[in-house]
Amino acid sequence: MSGDGEKHESLHREHVQSLTALERRNRLRKLAPRQGYDFSSNDYLGFAACEDLRKAIVAAVDRGVPIGSGGSRLLRGNDPEHEALEAEAAEFFGAEAVLFFASGFAANTAVFATLPQRGDLIVHDSLIHASAHDGMRLSRAPSVAARHNDPQAFEDAIAGWRAEGGTGRPWIAVESLYSMDGDAAPLDELIAIAEAHDGMLLIDEAHATGVLGPGGRGLGAHLEGRPEVLTLHTCGKALGAMGGLVCGPRVLVEFLINRCRPFIYSTAPSPLMASAVRAALDLVKSDSDDGPDSDRWRHRKLVETAGELLGQHCGIVAPGTHIIPVVVGKDELAVRLAKAMQLRGFDVRAIRPPTVPEGGARLRVPITMNVDQAIVAEFASALAEELDQDDFRDVRRGEASESEAG
Numbered sequence: 001m002s003g004d005g006e007k008h009e010s011l012h013r014e015h016v017q018s019l020t021a022l023e024r025r026n027r028l029r030k031l032a033p034r035q036g037y038d039f040s041s042n043d044y045l046g047f048a049a050c051e052d053l054r055k056a057i058v059a060a061v062d063r064g065v066p067i068g069s070g071g072s073r074l075l076r077g078n079d080p081e082h083e084a085l086e087a088e089a090a091e092f093f094g095a096e097a098v099l100f101f102a103s104g105f106a107a108n109t110a111v112f113a114t115l116p117q118r119g120d121l122i123v124h125d126s127l128i129h130a131s132a133h134d135g136m137r138l139s140r141a142p143s144v145a146a147r148h149n150d151p152q153a154f155e156d157a158i159a160g161w162r163a164e165g166g167t168g169r170p171w172i173a174v175e176s177l178y179s180m181d182g183d184a185a186p187l188d189e190l191i192a193i194a195e196a197h198d199g200m201l202l203i204d205e206a207h208a209t210g211v212l213g214p215g216g217r218g219l220g221a222h223l224e225g226r227p228e229v230l231t232l233h234t235c236g237k238a239l240g241a242m243g244g245l246v247c248g249p250r251v252l253v254e255f256l257i258n259r260c261r262p263f264i265y266s267t268a269p270s271p272l273m274a275s276a277v278r279a280a281l282d283l284v285k286s287d288s289d290d291g292p293d294s295d296r297w298r299h300r301k302l303v304e305t306a307g308e309l310l311g312q313h314c315g316i317v318a319p320g321t322h323i324i325p326v327v328v329g330k331d332e333l334a335v336r337l338a339k340a341m342q343l344r345g346f347d348v349r350a351i352r353p354p355t356v357p358e359g360g361a362r363l364r365v366p367i368t369m370n371v372d373q374a375i376v377a378e379f380a381s382a383l384a385e386e387l388d389q390d391d392f393r394d395v396r397r398g399e400a401s402e403s404e405a406g
Contacts, residue, residue: 026331027352038370039341039348039379044211044322045295046369047240047280056279060272069268074257077268085274085281086245092281093217093233094224095247099256100277102269104206104234105131107244110262111202111232112173113138115252119168123157125149125185127178129204130355141171148178151189158197170199176219177207180356180364182323184208187220194228203231210238211322216284216296235273239280242273299369302376306367309380314387326363326383328392334361337386344382 022028047053060081061067069077086098101107112135116122122136122143136143144161146153158170172194174185187203194201205218213221216238223229230248235241246256256263288294299322307318310326318324328334334350341348341363352361367376386392 026335032349034347036342036345036347037375037379038368039346039365041368041370042207042237042366043240043370044238044366044368045240045283045299047210047238047283050240050283052283053240053276053279056275057272060275065271065275067270067272069271071268072264072266073268074264079268079271079274081271081274081278082268085278088278088281089233089245090247092285093231093245093247094221095231096225097248097250097253099246099253099263100269100274101244101246101263102266103242104232104236104244106262106266107232107234107246108132108204109135109138110256110260111230111246112136113262114256114260115200115230116141116171117168119166120171121158121161121166121168122171122173123154124173125175125178127181127357128173128175129179129206132173132204141168149183149186151186151193154190155193158193158199162197170194170197171202172199173202173204175204175206177205177212177321177323179207179323180351180362181325182319182321184219184321187223191223191226191229199228201229203229205231206234206237207323209233210280210284211296211299215289216287235277235280239277239284241276241280243269243277245277295369299367302369302371302373303367305373306365306376306380309377310365310383313380313384322367324365324367326365327360328362329359331361333392334363337392338363340386340389341379341382344386346379346382348379 019028065081066079069079071077073082082100086100089098090096101110108129108131112122112132116139118140120141122139122141123146124132124143125148126145127148144157146157154172172190174190176187177184191201203220205220208218210216213219218231218233220231224231224247227249230246230252233245233247235243235245246253287296289296291297303322306324307320310316310318310324316324316326328337331352334352338348338350348363348365350361351364356362
């Protein structure tokens, strides 16, 4: 066998061994089709397959909007749809400027990799999203984790850094609504800390955009437009499309355009996707939010029903939001419980470390408008029956670990 052949075979063996080790630990990921009622997606308002977005795409094609952008935004890829979306999003969210990225993950990673500078410090919540971690690895600024949703931990981290000679700007980074626990960040306390230390507050609104806050503008809507606040609004969850909107001071958006490598060197997002996001924002804006004809009102009622039924039948203490964790602890138990529910016709998935902390394997149960109250009641009843099985007697219902995610 040639030397190159031996090297390739060795590489293959290493990959097989790694995958085998994951499988032994019940950590092996596999793609699975959509089957059964939706208790796993982030399509909170049911926009992803709605007729309004379909019509918006058709209308955009009819008026000549291209499928592909043909290049980066700084070359020929800058389409009028991109600019229209950014202008409309700035007005809707109340930001000075907005920049559109191809995905929320890309936007989050790009922001952390680009904006904090050498000499600054990033203090992030210990349960912040993987995209933030990837961006921090590329950042010139060091980063430190603060205990989940503990403002004093953020304060102490910044004070300790200052005491050791830190002279730059602290960047406080949080999610407004945490994707695995469904709990909200103490934004008012964190903005006060940012102000006291001449810092910035970065708010990832991914799971709140379109659903929570006044007019669906997110939990940090009252902070938008302030010079020390930067927000990310994901377009691929409640908005039903794809992309990420970075909202903040114009100088920071201009800095991203000039210094952000993922923006400068990436092909621009499809102009058709910008059209879809514009339509989704129009739907959110037109929602009255105060009656049975409102998507958000009906969604809130569905979330309330889910929380009541899961508490009544399963002993689960829901966080009061549309993301309900059912923590079972052990990886293999989470996988088996998810499989049992899937066999009953409910598409719910097991979430295991490193996505959640060690010992925090769970079912993540998002409540979306792709189901109704009757289906939610069926789900709660079925889950209660499964949790009564001997295998799940020791399930830690409703407990979410606050240790740092891997």
